[in-house]
Amino acid sequence: DDNLGIPIAVVCTKVDVMGVLEKDMDYTDSHFDLIQWHLRKFCLKYGAGLFYLNGKESHNADVLYKYIVHKMYGGPLTTAPSVVDKDCLMIPAGWDTLQKISILNDTLRGFNLDEDLYNVLTKPLSRRVGDSSREVKAEDDQAFLTRMQSLLQNQRPTPTRSSSRPALATQGSRATLPTSGSGATPG
Numbered sequence: 608d609d610n611l612g613i614p615i616a617v618v619c620t621k622v623d624v625m626g627v628l629e630k631d632m633d634y635t636d637s638h639f640d641l642i643q644w645h646l647r648k649f650c651l652k653y654g655a656g657l658f659y660l661n662g663k664e665s666h667n668a669d670v671l672y673k674y675i676v677h678k679m680y681g682g683p684l685t686t687a688p689s690v691v692d693k694d695c696l697m698i699p700a701g702w703d704t705l706q707k708i709s710i711l712n713d714t715l716r717g718f719n720l721d722e723d724l725y726n727v728l729t730k731p732l733s734r735r736v737g738d739s740s741r742e743v744k745a746e747d748d749q750a751f752l753t754r755m756q757s758l759l760q761n762q763r764p765t766p767t768r769s770s771s772r773p774a775l776a777t778q779g780s781r782a783t784l785p786t787s788g789s790g791a792t793p794g
Contacts, residue, residue, distance in 0.1 A: 610654035
């Protein structure tokens with residue numbers, strides 16, 4: 608009922624970080640199944656496809672490209688949906704159903720599925736917490752452009768001579784190009 612009728616793809620990037628969450632935050636497969644359950648329900652509601660991308664190994668990047676081409680130009684989509692590998696998920700729009708999503712319910716028995724996801728999962732800590740020494744202050748655009756303009760004006764142009772361009776011959780205050788043939792210059 609909320610399907611917007613336009614092609615939408617939800618793309619989850621950096622799924623290679625799931626290993627860090629398992630190690631540092633004690634996330635389990637059930638936690639990742641819970642995230643997948645919520646994402647799949649959202650995508651089903653709005654008629655969207657769901658893709659997990661691994662930034663380091665480019666899992667699914669080519670499949671996502673083919674899916675986008677399929678949605679934009681109507682070509683065939685020959686790649687089958689993938690829900691088995693947790694870091695290589697590919698669910699095209701229109702494939703998923705509530706019955707298919709309910710398969711995850713077996714691993715989610717310890718969670719209240721009606722509760723907000725943010726209340727169930729603890730937010731991972733940023734790796735850069737407290738490191739304000741690395742903060743970069745941006746220079747004002749106009750000040751930067753003014754500084755660059757003065758640097759460019761103070762540079763002396765370096766003469767470059769290309770072998771394919773003829774050299775200029777000067778006579779008094781007029782510069783003339785050598786002419787082919789007689790070698791005479793206009794006077």
